[in-house]
Amino acid sequence: MVDTRVSLAGVMLQNPIIPASGVYGFGGEFRDFYDPNILGAICLKGTTLEPRFGNPTPRIAECTAGMINSVGLQNPGVDAVIAHEIPALREFYHQPIIANISGFSVDEYRECCRRIDAHVDIIEVNVSCPNVHNGGMTFGTDAHCAAEVTKAVKSVTKKPVFIKLTPNVTDIVPIARACEDAGADGLTLVNTFLGMRIDIHRHRPVLANVMGGFSGPAIFPIALRMVYQVANEVHIPVMGCGGVRSASDVVEMMMAGATAVQIGAATLRDPILCKTIIEELPVLLNKLGYERCDNSLRLCRQ
Numbered sequence: 072m073v074d075t076r077v078s079l080a081g082v083m084l085q086n087p088i089i090p091a092s093g094v095y096g097f098g099g100e101f102r103d104f105y106d107p108n109i110l111g112a113i114c115l116k117g118t119t120l121e122p123r124f125g126n127p128t129p130r131i132a133e134c135t136a137g138m139i140n141s142v143g144l145q146n147p148g149v150d151a152v153i154a155h156e157i158p159a160l161r162e163f164y165h166q167p168i169i170a171n172i173s174g175f176s177v178d179e180y181r182e183c184c185r186r187i188d189a190h191v192d193i194i195e196v197n198v199s200c201p202n203v204h205n206g207g208m209t210f211g212t213d214a215h216c217a218a219e220v221t222k223a224v225k226s227v228t229k230k231p232v233f234i235k236l237t238p239n240v241t242d243i244v245p246i247a248r249a250c251e252d253a254g255a256d257g258l259t260l261v262n263t264f265l266g267m268r269i270d271i272h273r274h275r276p277v278l279a280n281v282m283g284g285f286s287g288p289a290i291f292p293i294a295l296r297m298v299y300q301v302a303n304e305v306h307i308p309v310m311g312c313g314g315v316r317s318a319s320d321v322v323e324m325m326m327a328g329a330t331a332v333q334i335g336a337a338t339l340r341d342p343i344l345c346k347t348i349i350e351e352l353p354v355l356l357n358k359l360g361y362e363r364c365d366n367s368l369r370l371c372r373q
């Protein structure tokens with residue numbers, strides 16, 4: 072028997088598998104396919120202080136081995152998430168909940184965190200959304216700004232704070248270190264890569280917003296490389312994310328240094344993928360000779 076439990080900055084998960092923010096809404100969508108209580112945790116859709124309608128359509132473009140989205144943080148606002156979405160989820164789901172918060176100023180991040188704090192187990196701070204102007208990714212491409220957001224959020228919560236980083240930078244390590252120094256309890260990496268498609272028949276971009284965030288299997292080796300680089304430079308847990316679509320991808324992420332693994336675009340293609348991976352992971356680990364999901368998997372240990 073393989074022990075699949077992992078600890079994320081003190082929060083125990085029964086396994087390391089988490090649907091990434093944005094692909095599972097606020098938790099109800101996949102309920103018809105399987106019982107979400109088998110998941111390690113659920114990461115909620117990005118939540119902002121005010122409700123957001125999101126970007127104009129079309130906002131999804133298919134690509135070879137992936138997709139581009141420019142959803143633009145569509146959500147009903149933090150107060151509605153607290154009043155309706157989280158209570159509805161808690162009615163049938165009893166595992167940890169990860170909030171994913173975004174903002175357009177440091178004050179907005181702080182206030183959104185302050186409000187949602189009591190209702191979730193972990194706060195994931197998205198400083199990496201490529202689909203909004205004057206916010207999102209702007210905070211995550213600059214080490215100083217990422218640190219400021221981290222400090223602000225940490226000042227209003229005792230819950231573990233994971234900063235979700237963007238891969239759209241030359242060197243992700245100094246940004247990861249700045250977040251750790253500013254008090255982050257963990258890091259999630261990566262968010263999507265800025266991309267675009269052109270409709271050659273209409274002679275215009277496919278997406279109404281022109282550019283969007285590219286994710287899916289094509290980004291796996293790059294996300295893995297970033298997890299490896301960062302996990303070996305920081306002393307806080309990393310949630311690996313980007314292109315994961317199988318139990319063996321999960322094991323690679325953990326060998327690179329991830330404590331838990333988030334799965335995004337691949338769950339849109341195969342809605343029961345998280346369930347399949349949760350079933351296959353212990354079998355694979357057993358075959359590989361591991362008894363638990365811990366540091367023994369890592370290529371380089373801290």
Ligand SMILES: Cc1cc2nc3c(=O)[nH]c(=O)nc-3n(C[C@H](O)[C@H](O)[C@H](O)COP(=O)(O)O)c2cc1C
Binds near residue numbers: 200
């Ligand atoms: C449709 C869609 C919506 C997303 N919305 C969010 C979001 O609200 N907040 C966030 O931090 N990341 C969001 N993401 C990014 C994912 O959480 C994840 O970081 C990224 O897609 C890379 O993982 P993947 O290759 O497994 O999809 C979204 C991704 C997709 C495909």
